[in-house]
Amino acid sequence: MSNRDDREMNKDDSSDGRGGFQRDRRGGGGGGRRGPYRRKVCKFCTQNVVADYKNPDFLRRYVTERGKILPSRITGTCAKHQRALTTEIKRARVLAYLPFDRK
Structure with missing residues (x-):
């Protein structure tokens, strides 16, 4: 048997001969619509x-764990309370109630 015969016998349907595997030769992205979601409500406004x-x-x-707001x-x-929250977090950082980053 020659090398060519070996390659033809071992050829897999999922391989396209370029070294990688292709699931589907058709392109296209598959996005679609996202399902309905529940709107988050501002805890500061409601409570x-x-x-x-x-x-x-x-x-x-x-x-976050890394210290990001x-x-x-x-x-x-909401935007109003997000601004107030950011100010309070920054104030707490300066006064050492919160760390600037957590390592």
């Missing part, structure tokens, strides 16, 4: 909670 720099345990919910699209806070 009349006030962000305070002296309460670091409460503020830690709005900060979470955006309002993730936390669900």
Whole structure:
């Protein structure tokens, strides 16, 4: 048997001969519509909670492990309270209630 015969016998349908495997030769992205989702409501508006720099345990919910302030699209806070929350987190950092980063 020659090398050519070996290659033809061992040829797999999922291989296109270029070294990689192709699932489907047709292109196209498969996106589609996203399902319905529930709108997050602002905790500060509904429960009349006030962000305070002296309460670091409460503020830690709005900060990542690396110390970044979470955006309002993730936390669900409205723009007004997101600004107030950011100010209080920065104030707590300066006064050493919260770390600037957690390593």
